[in-house]
Amino acid sequence: MEVLFDNLSLGFATAFTLQNLMYCFIGCVLGTLIGVLPGIGPIATIAMLLPATYVLPPVSALIMLAGIYYGAQYGGSTTAILVNLPGEASSVVTMLDGHQMARRGRAGAALSVAALGSFIAGCFGTLILAAFAAPLAEMAIQFGPAEYFSLMVLGLIGAVVLASGSLLKAICMIVLGLLMGMVGTDVNSGIARFGFDIPELSDGIGFIAIAMGVFAFAEIMVNVDLKEKREVFTSKVEGLILSWKDFKEALPAILRGTGLGSALGILPGGGALLASFASYTIEKKVTKNPAVPFGQGNIRGVAGPESANNAGAQTSFIPLLTLGIPPNAVMALMVGAMMVHNIQPGPQVMTSNPTLFWGMIASMWIGNLMLVVLNLPLIGIWVQLLKVPYRILYPAILMFCSIGVFTVNNNSFDVLITVMFGVLGIVFIKFGCEAAPLLLGFILGPMMEENLRRAMLLSQGDPTVFFTRPLSLAMLLAALALIVIISIPAISKKREETFVEE
DSSP: OOHHHHHHHHHHHHHSSSHHHHHHHHHHHHHHHHSSSSHHHHHHHHHHHHHGGGSOOOOHHHHHHHHHHHHHHHHHHHHHHHHHHHHSGGGGHHHHHHHHHHHOOOHHHHHEEEEHHHHHHHHHHHHHHHHHHHHHHHHHHHHOHHHHHHHHHHHHHHHHHHHSSSSHHHHOOOOOOHHHHHHHHEETOOOSOTTTTOOOGGGGGOOHHIIIIIIHHHHHHHHHHHHHHOOOOOHHHOOOSSSSHHHHHHHHHHHHHHHHHHTTTTTTTHHHHHHHHHHHHHHHOOOOOSOTTTTSSTHHHHHHHHHHHHHHHHHHHHHHHSSOOOHHHHHHHHHHHHTHHHHHHOOOOHOOOHHHHHHHHHHHHHHHHHHHHHHTTTTTHHHHHSSSOOHHHHHHHHHHHHHHHHHHHHHHHHHHHHHHHHHHHHHHHTTTOOHHHHHHHHHHHHHHHHHHHHHHTHHHHHTTTHHSSSHHHHHHHHHHHHHHHHSHHHHHHHHHHHIIOO
């Protein structure tokens, strides 16, 4: 416990510098902004800002990007409640009761309970991250190449099982990501692979080009195509101070959602999204004879999911910071940001760069406090922002994306690759293929190959090394168990109902 307090004091000393506070604030404002604007999301925004982080110190860059991620969870609830559009994917469930509360004149109460639940869950999730990070990192130091390979296999299978949409499509996207990760010069043999004699591909496909293409470009073009009609909430938002009665009713849902989100956020494949759906289902089960039915403005239908997705957003940093394994697409982008600054993600970050590790964790508490202060008093500004036409907003974003990609290497070929992946991203969306597994496969593919080769070299070509080491065997068995479980018809059908029909 004493060591934890020493580490946190180091973290707060790092986070409380003027520069890091400023970047934490910028991240929170940007996160809220893109959470409020439907159709952009944290993935596209972080992908857009990756080139800008080149000029920032590593700690400041990661603090800002983390602020964008959990800030988007806050901002998404504002759009869901006031406009009945999910600003963020995990805010889909918040719309069900949140918008109904707004239509009944209780928009203030809905926004307040969303902010309060998000704050409590965010703080608790960060506490879990701080408490479990050090022990997990110490355990991860004992990992060899065989354990890392098995862990990545488990992560990818988990991402497939928990990805929304078709199981077959998720597998195809993972495989495509793995294949794209093989493009470039083989580090062991020096032979060019899948480069088609194009000099720009000798170092592989640029991570930023893929991320910005399939997320930013594709999402924006699809949203322009949809020409969504937005019914912007024009009534004055009142009653932002939550009544004692509402607080008492919402508190059990907040606590349940926080616990559930903290656990599910660690899982690969988008724990925050899964947590919000699961929390809403649990609230409907445990609330007997509610005064206001669910779907018609029940405050627990806002409190539970909002708490769950914010707790999940915080704890999804655990596998990234302790094992170097990204559990979702946003964390894959965070891996990319760390690599930009020559920081190898994994357990060694805690020992080699403790100011970055603990500074980032401490900044999350500060960021959660900033978000409460930002969200409620500035509701009027966010409502006005929703009135900005997409025809003005989206071309400006595309322009900044293109400039950002070009400035990475000062190479127009990167912009061309981004546009190509943007077109590919549109195809994925039209055919219902989720792009997140592709990004996870692309990030984990080269790491898997490297650890597979190391393990085989150390064992002198003996493939049983993956089964004779207990930790490696346990993770491979867990991966096999996931495949067996999802193959059971009843569970497979339930999964489709949860992810596809919702």
